[in-house]
Amino acid sequence: MNTYERYASFIREYIYNSGWQMLRGVQNAAADVLFNTDENLLLTASTASGKTEAAFFPILTLIDENPSSSVGVLYIAPLKALINDQFSRLNFICEEANIKVTRWHGDVTQTGKRKLLKKPSGILQITPESLESLMINKHMEISSLFHDLRFIVIDEIHSLLRADRGLQTFCLIERLCKMAGCDPRRVGLSATIGNPKLAGDFLSSGSKRKTLIPKFDRGKETWRLSMEHFFNTEPQAACYEDTARELNTGYAPKGANPGLAYIFEHTKGKKCLVFTNSREECEIVCQQLRQYCEANREPDRFLIHHGNLSASYRESAEEEMKDDDSLISICATATLELGIDIGRLERAFQIDAPFTVSGFLQRLGRTGRRGTPSEMWFVMREDHPEPRAMMPEMIPWYLIQGIALVQLYIEEKFVEPPRLDRLPYSLLYHQTMSTLASMGEMTPAELASRVLTLSAFRRISHDDFRFLLLHLLKTDHINRTENGGLIVGISGERVVNNYKFYAVFQENIEYSVRTESQELGTIVRPPERGGKVAIAGRVWIVEEVDHKRRAIYVSLVKGNIPAYFGDVPGDIHTHVLEKMKDVLSSSDTYMYLMSHGRGRLEQARDCFKKAELSNKPLIHLGGNMWALFPWLGSYAFLALERFLKVHCAKELGLKGLNPSRPYFIQFTMNVGEKEFYKTVSEKAADEIDPMSLVYDKEVPVFEKYDEFVPEELVRKGFAYGVLDIDGMRERVLGWENL
The missing domain is CATH 3.40.50.300 (P-loop containing nucleotide triphosphate hydrolases)
Structure with a gap:
């Protein structure tokens, strides 16, 4: 043809x-x-x-x-x-x-x-x-x-x-x-x-x-990649003369963040995108880059683009970027990750590692649209570890994650597959209410035939749907008419008639973090009771979560955990963590890694080798303190965390479980390494009831409309649809002969 x-x-x-x-x-x-x-x-x-x-x-x-x-x-x-x-x-x-x-x-x-x-x-x-x-x-x-x-x-x-x-x-x-x-x-x-x-x-x-799915010649992909690492204060991991000169030319204010100073210098005279992983960070980065312009008496050359900005503000930024003569750069989140043509972009920067290979490829693909190669510069940042920091804090996790994401695509063309095995009860509530609001009165059988036949709900039983409907009748989200039909109830109308009902993704809802009468600040997506948060420069254990008042009550504890602002990274694939282990184990060099990055990777590999982590997942930190590196993705890691607490804590004398998801878990225990492997592999060999990994009285609200779903279904959806128990068991059973 x-x-x-x-x-x-x-x-x-x-x-x-x-x-x-x-x-x-x-x-x-x-x-x-x-x-x-x-x-x-x-x-x-x-x-x-x-x-x-x-x-x-x-x-x-x-x-x-x-x-x-x-x-x-x-x-x-x-x-x-x-x-x-x-x-x-x-x-x-x-x-x-x-x-x-x-x-x-x-x-x-x-x-x-x-x-x-x-x-x-x-x-x-x-x-x-x-x-x-x-x-x-x-x-x-x-x-x-x-x-x-x-x-x-x-x-x-x-x-x-x-x-x-x-x-x-x-x-x-x-x-x-x-x-x-x-x-x-x-x-x-x-x-x-x-x-x-x-x-x-x-x-x-x-x-x-x-x-x-047709096959065709896709041509050759050509990339220009650069990945550099910066400590937030001097000295850097490697100070080769060329990089030292670049960073000390007087263009940044006193006390400037070296990573942002590097971005400021390398966006000069170019049209670039600067990607961050959250809206809050996007605001901070843009403010600081504009301050650098002011300190250098230069015109402001930075715009901002994220989902919380007004439509007119976003569109004016897009229009300005479409001008090929413009030398403006935009600080952006995922709102500019997808296929919007904003003209001839010369370079994309990524601050810290994205969470997925897919996200990396999309952001890289914003550049190279007019016959030039796609170009991305990664800027990985971290604070210097404390003088007496434990081994797990010595690894630059974002740097290793960034290398792993790039190598997975280069070597294997790996991109995260669809997640099709969940039990979407939150969406079931949403589509049930939407169908009733749209079509008016329906019998329970008619409603079931309209909703349960949708392919998204193929794993949900008629019994579970009936249980949901009875709960919604009790809570006045739906009402029964004199004819026995179902309609939207008064409580349901308050939800359905709000414009926010049309979206099923969770908006960033901030929770106030309080200790006694003092407010420490706000975070998004709080951990469950007993979990830990980092805020105000300290670590706190969660005593209570009040979802209705959007408040978290905490008390001070010792320790060190990463602080996450914006969305908690919740979807890092196991294959990414496995590749991170490979990066640390190998002696491979990466052409795109710059001087500080090479120096920091060398330090991390030396630390990894001394800990003998390539052969075993568990290391002794001294006394009865241990650290476990399972190399599992977010949902398998979460399953392992709960498996250790629920099924293994008593036999191991395991206490103070402190996870840094999804990289490592620190804890104390009363047994040695061999006994740990033997116990956990034996426990994993037994049949694990997924519901046993949901804590007593816990209602793990995970999706937007879970709060309107019966607690039993929320718990079931989390246990069977969120936790990756199979992935966790496979890993733990592999420790049997260690």
């Missing part, structure tokens, strides 16, 4: 006017599936490879040849900014063919929405949250809007593979198709899919079609 000739005339004209010499492999591959089959399509190709055009050129051709009598294409994207960016591009292509493109999200005026409702056609671009709102508030219009829907395009699908938001998206797709009586094909787009087969199965969830 000659793909170019098969395209509609307005597409061919666009290609000609754009000066394309030839079509890329991704465009030919997508056209083959969309023109010659009736199946779903998963398109995986690097950032800026032309995936969007590859999908939309055949789709627009088919819509042009046989116009839809309703909205013909539903485009779902995870970010408003991505929709705004794609709107401009699609609108330009579609104008000549008179195919209408409509944006629908919270920052768009009502005018375009009203026009679409009056005369549904063309392409509708929407976020999952706005689609949820549409399903509830425009229920009567769903059929007229979508009865002839031909395609659903899901952009950046990898961002939806590991959390409730992705399951919500597919629940909405299935509900919409059932309500409108349509059977559209699905097209998933992503640059970072590690296991295409699993992602393809996810894309097909609840669909009668299978997913085709």
Whole structure:
């Protein structure tokens, strides 16, 4: 098939006017599936490879040849900014063919929405949250809007593979198709899919079609990587003359953070992105970089972009970055991680290690869009260890994690797979309430047939759903009518009628940390009772968590744990930790590692070797103090922590369990190394009841709507759907012969 000739005339004209010499492999591959089959399509190709055009050129051709009598294409994207960016591009292509493109999200005026409702056609671009709102508030219009829907395009699908938001998206797709009586094909787009087969199965969830994943020549990926390490105060791990000169040229104020001073210098005269791992840190970094401008009597050249900023503020930053002559840099979080085209970016900086390979690749992919290689500079920071610090604090965890993430992709093309084995009771509550709010009174059987048949809930039993409904009746979230039907209750209306209901992801809710009558500050996502927090320069043990008042009551203890601000890293994959161990065990050199980074890695490897950690996971810290390095991802690590407390503490005399997730656990015990391995491996060989790893009276609120779910189901969802007990057992059983 000659793909170019098969395209509609307005597409061919666009290609000609754009000066394309030839079509890329991704465009030919997508056209083959969309023109010659009736199946779903998963398109995986690097950032800026032309995936969007590859999908939309055949789709627009088919819509042009046989116009839809309703909205013909539903485009779902995870970010408003991505929709705004794609709107401009699609609108330009579609104008000549008179195919209408409509944006629908919270920052768009009502005018375009009203026009679409009056005369549904063309392409509708929407976020999952706005689609949820549409399903509830425009229920009567769903059929007229979508009865002839031909395609659903899901952009950046990898961002939806590991959390409730992705399951919500597919629940909405299935509900919409059932309500409108349509059977559209699905097209998933992503640059970072590690296991295409699993992602393809996810894309097909609840669909009668299978997913085709075409293979094609992706060309050669070329990167420019740099990774440097800085202690927050001098001296540095290695002070080679060239780096020393770079850092002492007088451009930063007295007492400046060396890592930020390094970023300040290397963004000069360039257009860059500076990524941080939280909104709070993003604000601090931007403030300090602007202070450096002021100290040097330079114009301010730093902007900021994150989810808590107003739409106008974010959009003005995006517009300024699109100017190729602009030499502005943006401090950003994940809001600029996805496929927004913000012009010719020369360099991306990453402060400390991201948590996933996927996140690293997405951030790297923001650069290199105009024929130049992608370029990222990592800046890893840490405080100098205290003079009498224990061995675990001597390892630069972010530096090792950063190297592991890069090497996993270079060596294995590893990217985190979808998480499909959870029990999403929080989402079950949400979709139950959404369905009732949308459709009105239903019998329990009708409601079950609408909700439990959604593919996201395939692991949830009818008994569990009945238990949830009885609880919601008791708490007035739903009411029973005289006819025996179910409707939204008064308490439920307060939840459903709030605009925040449309989102299933957890907003950053801050908890006040208090000791006696004094407030120490605020943190996000508190640990359970008995856990520890770092705040105000000290370590505190949690005595009580009051979720209703958003307060944590603590008392002072000795120790040292990492302080996390913003979201606690909760999804680091076990394979990343295993690779971190390999990095510390090996003598490999990494071309992208700069002088301080090489010096710090050498120090860490020497420490690791002296502790003999390559051969065993447990080291003696003196007296009855021990440290365990299990090399497990976040959820297997959490399972191990609880397994040791619940099943092994008595036999081992184990006390004072102090985890630094997911890197190591410190504790005291009354037995030696051999007895530890023997006991824990024997206990792991027995059948472990997942519910035994949930503490007495603990209600581990993990997802946004868990607070409205019966405590028994929250506990069950945590035990069976969050804790990775199989991964933990496999690791512990491997210690049997140590």
